[in-house]
Amino acid sequence: MPRHWLMKSEPDEASIEDLCAAGVLPWTGVRNFQARNFMRDDMHPGDDVLFYHSSCAEPGIAGLARIDALPVPDETQFDPASRYHEPRATRDRPLWLQIDVRFVRRTRLLPLAEMRRRPELATMRVLARGNRLSITPVTDDEWLAVLAALAEAPG
DNA sequence: GCCAACGTTGGC
DNA sequence: GCCAACGTTGGC
Numbered sequence: 001m002p003r004h005w006l007m008k009s010e011p012d013e014a015s016i017e018d019l020c021a022a023g024v025l026p027w028t029g030v031r032n033f034q035a036r037n038f039m040r041d042d043m044h045p046g047d048d049v050l051f052y053h054s055s056c057a058e059p060g061i062a063g064l065a066r067i068d069a070l071p072v073p074d075e076t077q078f079d080p081a082s083r084y085h086e087p088r089a090t091r092d093r094p095l096w097l098q099i100d101v102r103f104v105r106r107t108r109l110l111p112l113a114e115m116r117r118r119p120e121l122a123t124m125r126v127l128a129r130g131n132r133l134s135i136t137p138v139t140d141d142e143w144l145a146v147l148a149a150l151a152e153a154p155g
Numbered sequence: 156g157c158c159a160a161c162g163t164t165g166g167c
Numbered sequence: 168g169c170c171a172a173c174g175t176t177g178g179c
Contacts, residue, residue, distance in 0.1 A: 032162075055177055112178075130160045132176050
């Protein structure tokens with residue numbers, strides 16, 4: 001039984017269009033222990049992903065994706081030139097993980113404001129006050145409610 | 156650019 | 168182990 005997740009990405013770095021073009025992208029740059037632990041402990045190939053655009057003019061869900069592989073050490077932590085470089089990490093003792101995400105389809109944009117307006121989505125962790133996690137779990141009910149909302153006209 | 160909210164760091 | 172300071176996230 002696949003689990004469901006919401007993953008935030010800044011479209012300037014990796015948008016749903018970029019994922020569509022690439023097919024599969026490694027999800028690098030996660031530097032939060034809770035989010036890393038989701039990858040390490042709970043994410044499995046085949047899990048569903050709500051692809052969310054953050055830190056942009058129109059934040060919201062922009063498409064669907066799927067976890068494509070098991071997590072592996074995040075390559076950017078070893079790269080001194082990367083903004084995600086992690087001096088504490090070594091090849092023997094990596095600190096951060098990346099996971100491959102496969103494009104499924106684009107959707108209409110489900111804006112954050114509309115998500116907040118919909119009572120059936122009120123439990124979503126991404127909407128919780130002060131949430132800053134870039135990866136959050138999505139329940140079966142929430143997943144179905146988002147798909148239903150995406151199928152409706154904007155509003 | 157502002158700022159609330161939060162996670163992480165590091166001194167003690 | 169506490170907690171203040173700091174840095175980051177991310178919507179607005």
